[in-house]
Amino acid sequence: MMENTASRDDEYLRRFVPSRPLCVAAFDYAQTQLPLTLLHHSLRVFIFAKWLAEREDDVWGTQDATADLLFVASICHDLGATHHHDGELRFEVEGANAAKEFALSQGVEEKSAHLIWIAVAVHTSPQIAERIHPLSRLVRLGVMIDFRQATRDELGANEYAGSIESQIPRLEIEKILGDAVVKQALPKRHKAPAASWPGVLVRAHLENPDWNGVNRGF
Amino acid sequence: MMENTASRDDEYLRRFVPSRPLCVAAFDYAQTQLPLTLLHHSLRVFIFAKWLAEREDDVWGTQDATADLLFVASICHDLGATHHHDGELRFEVEGANAAKEFALSQGVEEKSAHLIWIAVAVHTSPQIAERIHPLSRLVRLGVMIDFRQATRDELGANEYAGSIESQIPRLEIEKILGDAVVKQALPKRHKAPAASWPGVLVRAHLENPDWNGVNRGF
Numbered sequence: 235m236m237e238n239t240a241s242r243d244d245e246y247l248r249r250f251v252p253s254r255p256l257c258v259a260a261f262d263y264a265q266t267q268l269p270l271t272l273l274h275h276s277l278r279v280f281i282f283a284k285w286l287a288e289r290e291d292d293v294w295g296t297q298d299a300t301a302d303l304l305f306v307a308s309i310c311h312d313l314g315a316t317h318h319h320d321g322e323l324r325f326e327v328e329g330a331n332a333a334k335e336f337a338l339s340q341g342v343e344e345k346s347a348h349l350i351w352i353a354v355a356v357h358t359s360p361q362i363a364e365r366i367h368p369l370s371r372l373v374r375l376g377v378m379i380d381f382r383q384a385t386r387d388e389l390g391a392n393e394y395a396g397s398i399e400s401q402i403p404r405l406e407i408e409k410i411l412g413d414a415v416v417k418q419a420l421p422k423r424h425k426a427p428a429a430s431w432p433g434v435l436v437r438a439h440l441e442n443p444d445w446n447g448v449n450r451g452f
Numbered sequence: 453m454m455e456n457t458a459s460r461d462d463e464y465l466r467r468f469v470p471s472r473p474l475c476v477a478a479f480d481y482a483q484t485q486l487p488l489t490l491l492h493h494s495l496r497v498f499i500f501a502k503w504l505a506e507r508e509d510d511v512w513g514t515q516d517a518t519a520d521l522l523f524v525a526s527i528c529h530d531l532g533a534t535h536h537h538d539g540e541l542r543f544e545v546e547g548a549n550a551a552k553e554f555a556l557s558q559g560v561e562e563k564s565a566h567l568i569w570i571a572v573a574v575h576t577s578p579q580i581a582e583r584i585h586p587l588s589r590l591v592r593l594g595v596m597i598d599f600r601q602a603t604r605d606e607l608g609a610n611e612y613a614g615s616i617e618s619q620i621p622r623l624e625i626e627k628i629l630g631d632a633v634v635k636q637a638l639p640k641r642h643k644a645p646a647a648s649w650p651g652v653l654v655r656a657h658l659e660n661p662d663w664n665g666v667n668r669g670f
Binding site: 323324326327330351352355356358359360361362365366427428429430431433434451 | 569
């Protein structure tokens with residue numbers, strides 16, 4: 235995570251950010267926290283989740299108040315993979331804590347802020363995220379559309395995803411995110427319990443520490 | 453899971469079951485679903501969770517309405533590891549679906565039934581279960597007290613846990629539960645995503661398929 239977040243020209247991303255105050259504030263915050271690769275990924279996750287919600291006529295993506303929560307959860311879902319939030323817990327939970335704290339600081343009520351917490355905390359929990367709450371499901375499927383060809387095929391998302399990627403490039407997201415999670419967890423193994431995505435990434439790294447491509451557990 | 457559930461004399465366990473109708477109904481249901489080893493384990497999980505809640509003066513274990521939910525979630529948390537609920541999803545989610553369905557059938561309202569769903573679904577999700585909701589936390593810590601010496605040490609639970617085990621024996625729970633989860637997932641690998649407890653158990657099994665002791669990923 236060597237990228238500088240301070241003096242970037244990210245304004246070409248603004249047109250994808252809803253103009254409502256909470257979304258603008260969340261994007262401004264994310265710009266100060268996320269390296270460009272993660273900012274791109276997180277914005278694509280929102281765009282894909284919103285696309286899916288609109289297709290399904292799901293209120294969690296189509297009404298302003300709920301779409302605001304979807305934006306905050308999406309743009310903040312990988313905060314825990316940055317040095318700003320490299321605490322003692324697995325990155326999903328550190329990110330969830332940071333996202334909830336941000337939401338509360340913006341006046342979001344506790345109940346809604348905790349829905350954001352849940353969506354971020356379980357975004358790497360297969361089969362659970364999809365069923366625990368509609369907001370968690372949309373964030374999870376946004377992540378899966380960004381990372382899994384099978385999900386794009388299943389949801390008919392290939393063409394749309396390709397058009398978004400041409401405007402918000404991938405910038406080696408898999409390599410950078412996988413390496414960031416492993417780098418945090420190597421000196422703090424309690425951040426990577428065996429039965430967790432960080433645990434799978436650390437195990438794959440340790441099995442082949444000289445491998446320099448995308449983490450094989452990704 | 454070869455044990456018969458039909459004609460057992462489990463009545464010595466009744467004195468650990470709260471006499472309120474929902475708890476009695478849940479225990480009756482669990483008796484028809486769980487082999488004796490899992491019934492013992494699930495009842496210990498409730499007893500340990502309740503012990504912790506009382507020590508912490510946590511309403512989720514000390515007031516009747518919430519303690520009822522704690523009982524249902526605890527006694528049902530491994531339903532998904534039985535042949536009755538061996539569907540296409542990971543056993544935690546199958547168990548969560550079964551537990552919620554049971555709760556709804558007993559007149560529990562949707563919101564409370566979904567708290568039971570969450571507690572069962574995330575009971576193998578480290579660091580998340582402890583923070584997502586107080587009910588999930590108690591179930592998770594009950595499970596950890598039953599399985600992890602470090603948790604007993606940390607919570608000062610050694611003496612209490614030992615006294616309960618002398619009355620509700622362990623009956624090789626680790627061996628039986630680990631084998632049951634693997635047996636379900638071998639023909640249906642989608643029940644064991646890599647970043648999940650079933651995934652860790654299946655991987656450990658495949659690395660050493662002739663090993664006949666407790667699963668090394670347990």
